[in-house]
Amino acid sequence: MKRWLWVTLLCVALIVIAAGIAIVRMQGPAPEQVASAVQFNEVPVAFSHRSDLDNDLPFMGSAAIDIDGDGRDEVILGGGGDQADAVLRFDGTGFVAIGDSGLDKPAGEATFGMAAVDATGDGLSDLFIARSGGVYFYRNLGADAATRFAGERIAFTLDDTTSPLAITLADIDHDGAVDLYVAGYIRHDQVQGETIFNQAYGGYSYLLHNNGDNTFTDITAAAGLRRQHNTFMAVFADIDNDGWADLVIAQDTGMVEIQRNNGDLTFGSLSNPTSGYFSYPMGIGAGDYDNDGRLDFYFSNVGTTLPDLMLRGDLRPEQVLNKNYILLHNEGSLRFSDQAAAANAAKLGFGWGTVMHDMDNDGRQDLLIAQNYARFPGVKMLRLYRGHFLRQIQAGRFAAAEKSARLQNANFGIAPLVSDFNGDGWPDVLFANLTQPARAFISAGGKADWLQVLLPNAPAALTARVSVTRADGVVLHEQWLSGEGLASEQSRRLQFGLGENAGVVNVQVEFGDGRRQHYPHLPPRSVLHVDFPSSTAAADTP
Numbered sequence: 001m002k003r004w005l006w007v008t009l010l011c012v013a014l015i016v017i018a019a020g021i022a023i024v025r026m027q028g029p030a031p032e033q034v035a036s037a038v039q040f041n042e043v044p045v046a047f048s049h050r051s052d053l054d055n056d057l058p059f060m061g062s063a064a065i066d067i068d069g070d071g072r073d074e075v076i077l078g079g080g081g082d083q084a085d086a087v088l089r090f091d092g093t094g095f096v097a098i099g100d101s102g103l104d105k106p107a108g109e110a111t112f113g114m115a116a117v118d119a120t121g122d123g124l125s126d127l128f129i130a131r132s133g134g135v136y137f138y139r140n141l142g143a144d145a146a147t148r149f150a151g152e153r154i155a156f157t158l159d160d161t162t163s164p165l166a167i168t169l170a171d172i173d174h175d176g177a178v179d180l181y182v183a184g185y186i187r188h189d190q191v192q193g194e195t196i197f198n199q200a201y202g203g204y205s206y207l208l209h210n211n212g213d214n215t216f217t218d219i220t221a222a223a224g225l226r227r228q229h230n231t232f233m234a235v236f237a238d239i240d241n242d243g244w245a246d247l248v249i250a251q252d253t254g255m256v257e258i259q260r261n262n263g264d265l266t267f268g269s270l271s272n273p274t275s276g277y278f279s280y281p282m283g284i285g286a287g288d289y290d291n292d293g294r295l296d297f298y299f300s301n302v303g304t305t306l307p308d309l310m311l312r313g314d315l316r317p318e319q320v321l322n323k324n325y326i327l328l329h330n331e332g333s334l335r336f337s338d339q340a341a342a343a344n345a346a347k348l349g350f351g352w353g354t355v356m357h358d359m360d361n362d363g364r365q366d367l368l369i370a371q372n373y374a375r376f377p378g379v380k381m382l383r384l385y386r387g388h389f390l391r392q393i394q395a396g397r398f399a400a401a402e403k404s405a406r407l408q409n410a411n412f413g414i415a416p417l418v419s420d421f422n423g424d425g426w427p428d429v430l431f432a433n434l435t436q437p438a439r440a441f442i443s444a445g446g447k448a449d450w451l452q453v454l455l456p457n458a459p460a461a462l463t464a465r466v467s468v469t470r471a472d473g474v475v476l477h478e479q480w481l482s483g484e485g486l487a488s489e490q491s492r493r494l495q496f497g498l499g500e501n502a503g504v505v506n507v508q509v510e511f512g513d514g515r516r517q518h519y520p521h522l523p524p525r526s527v528l529h530v531d532f533p534s535s536t537a538a539a540d541t542p
Contacts, residue, residue, distance in 0.1 A: 031348065034393055036405035037360040037448075038426065040441035044094035045430065048437040051080035051374075056110045056132065057188050058374050059165060061085075062432035063114040063489035064419040065125045068143060071527075073419040073491050074098065075430055077438060078111025081132070085111050087148070090421040095430070095440055102138070102147030109133045113166035113233070113487035118457040119178050119214055125457060127151075128180060130164035130487070135182055137214060154208070156218045161228075162203030163187045168483030170236035170245035171459040173265055174513045177210035178459035181247060183231040195313025197253045197278050202230030205249075209265065210459075223266050229254060232282045235483050237295050238463045240334055243512040245463045248297055250281040253313065256299060256326065260334065272328060273338040277320035280311070283415065283486040287356035288477040289365045290396055293467070294330035295479060298340075298367055300351030300486075301325045305376075325351065345398045349385045350376070353415030353486030359405075359427050361448035361497030363474060364392040370413030370486070374434045386410045387431065411436040419491035425450045425525055427495055432488065449502035449524035453494040455480050455509070456532055464511045466530075468496045471503030498524050 049060055061078035067087070068074070075088045075095060085103040088095040105111065113130035120126055124140035127149060135158075138151035158164070162184040172179045184203035186192075192201065207223050208216035220226045230252040236245040244261035251257060255274040259267035274281070285298040302311060302323050312321055325348055327340035340346035345367060355368045371385035386408035390398040402408050411433035421428045426443035433439060451468055455461040461480060468476045478494045498505065507519040507528060515533045522528060 031388065031400035032344070033403050034391060034399040034401050036389070036391060036401035036407075037362065038446050039405055039444045040407045040429065041444060042406070043090075043440050043442055045438040045440045046088060046095060046097045047077050047086045049077065049080060049433060049435055050083045051110060051435050052082070053374060053435065055188060056081050057112065057163060057165070057185060058434055059110075059112045059487050060414050060432055060434050061111045061114040061129065061487045062415055062417055062430075062485075063116055063127070064417040064430070064491045065116040065127070065489060067125055067140060067148060069124060072423055073421060073493070075417060076103070076114060076127070077432055078114065078129070081108045081110040085129075092422070095438075098148075100147045102141070102149035103127075103129075103151065105131060105136070106133060112164065113183070115167040115169045115180070115482050115489050117169050117178050117459055117462065117482065119459065121458070123457060128167050128169065130167050130182060132163045132187070134158060135164050135167070135180070154216055156206065156208060156216060159184075159204045161186055161190055165203075165231070166233035166483060166487040168234050168236045169459070170462045170482065171512065172209070172236070172245050172261060174460070175210075175212070176460055177212050177214075178462070179210050180206075180208040180216065181234050181236065182206045182208065183233045183249070185230050185232070185252070193313065195253060195311060197319070198314045198316070200228045202228055202252070204228055205231045205234070219265060225259065225267055233284060233483060233486050235284050235286055235297075235481055236463060237286055237479060237481050238465065238512065239295055239330060241294070241465065243514060245512065248284060248286070250284050250299055252280060252282070253278065254281075255279060256281050256297075256328065258336070270334055272336045274322070274326060277322045278315060279322045279326070281326060283351060283353035283370070284484060285354040285356035285367060286479075286481050286484050287365045289356060289392065290329070291363075291474065291476055292330075293475070293477050294332055296330050296356075297328045298345070298354055298356055299326040299328070300354045300369060302350055303348045305350040305373075339396065343396055343398050345390055348388060352413060353488055355416050355418050355485050355490060357418045357427055358495055358497040359389065359418075359443075360391065360446065361426065361450045361495075361499070363470070363476060363497045363499050364395070366391050367398060368416040368418065368429065370409070370416050370431055372410070372412045374412040387413050387416070407441050409433065409439050411439060415485035415488035417485070417488060417490065420452065420493060420495070425452065447500050449498040449500065451496045451498060451505055451507075451522065451524060452527045453478070453496065453507065453509075453530060454527065455492065455494070455530050457492065460511060460513065460532070464509060466494055467508045469506040469508075470498055471505065
């Protein structure tokens with residue numbers, strides 16, 4: 001009996017190894033590695049995610065937000081169905097847990113997505129959380145309260161097919177109150193397959209309009225956005241610089257949707273290169289990677305990991321499947337082109353959350369990608385993917401630099417969180433990892449100069465546009481966006497790399513309602529605190 005058991009185990013092991021070897025061969029050549037201008041040092045994180053993948057969807061929420069107003073972001077990491085959410089702060093050597101957070105949740109509800117803004121007008125960041133059973137609003141009670149947050153479930157009718165997965169925030173009608181788009185995925189107990197393209201299948205997503213008191217009305221159908229389709233996430237962003245928050249959506253087994261805000265609480269669909277094929281767009285990174293004043297978008301995908309045979313599902317022979325990552329370059333006039341191949345950012349392994357950020361302060365935005373799939377045992381055994389830091393080595397072209405940067409995460413990455421956790425002007429990274437410990441990397445810094453911009457912590461500042469003119473005439477552009485990555489919330493501290501010997505810079509801020517602020521002759525290596533035009537603003541050094 002024992003010999004039979006050992007033979008069986010050996011055969012299983014050999015099958016897994018053979019499958020793993022086949023997977024490795026299928027990947028093609030490894031991405032070109034280049035030297036990084038910045039290196040990172042790993043620090044401990046006091047959190048390890050637990051999830052029952054037999055009963056939970058394979059996702060988790062994460063956020064980098066300043067909960068106490070001290071100028072440094074804390075981290076919130078979502079727990080599995082039987083695990084509490086965690087709040088952590090960087091203490092100089094690692095990320096340690098903060099007690100009494102008040103982020104209580106119903107038993108059995110996994111935490112899938114997070115977003116944050118001051119929704120109550122008291123200057124403190126409040127929190128929106130998507131869980132398997134609903135969407136919750138947590139008010140930030142301040143340091144003097146017994147717990148930091150107090151929460152309640154947002155009242156709206158959630159279809160019984162749907163688990164809320166991710167949240168993006170904006171003030172879509174300029175009324176001063178925050179509105180939500182909630183990406184929905186099919187509930188775990190109703191999953192019928194992962195490769196269904198040609199039938200109505202999946203959860204529903206929701207556009208929730210704020211009634212002015214942080215209660216919400218479901219206006220999805222009236223806005224033209226009601227449909228049944230699994231959706232990983234979305235990002236509100238002003239794609240045409242007209243002041244209105246548009247909506248970019250990553251569908252599972254589908255395509256990228258770009259919905260233009262008509263300014264009357266309705267949206268209109270725009271064609272884009274993904275409209276001609278089917279794909280698995282998952283995470284969304286957003287930024288102006290070529291400094292032309294228009295937002296571009298990067299989408300992870302299944303990539304080179306699996307053969308077409310396993311991914312085509314119910315696609316008909318004439319229907320085109322695209323497994324490559326997607327880089328939608330904003331051409332202006334509401335047109336986009338896919339530049340992923342030209343940018344050397346298309347053929348990568350299975351990806352989840354992705355973020356566009358200038359990691360080395362050279363004035364060119366880079367790409368961070370979380371990778372791996374917790375339900376794919378061959379990847380786990382082989383530790384096949386370690387995530388990517390794609391450095392923009394020249395205008396519009398990227399190359400992998402994670403090895404020399406010491407920025408590798410072989411755990412089951414869901415999303416990278418980027419923030420200057422130690423306040424030295426250089427972006428740091430924490431990877432939210434599914435079913436495994438989170439991993440954090442603190443930048444060692446460098447010689448380049450930088451400027452950081454903090455917009456007002458208010459709904460009216462979401463999707464505001466910031467332009468920084470360097471002394472050499474180069475103009476850098478950013479927007480404060482909610483929801484970038486995947487089921488995650490990035491820091492609201494906007495980072496502008498100035499290069500070496502930058503000199504003074506000029507800053508222009510334009511809010512969605514047309515209000516503008518101008519700040520001339522700012523010194524490098526400073527933090528600009530922006531107020532709305534009726535107030536004052538000041539620059540300080542950290």
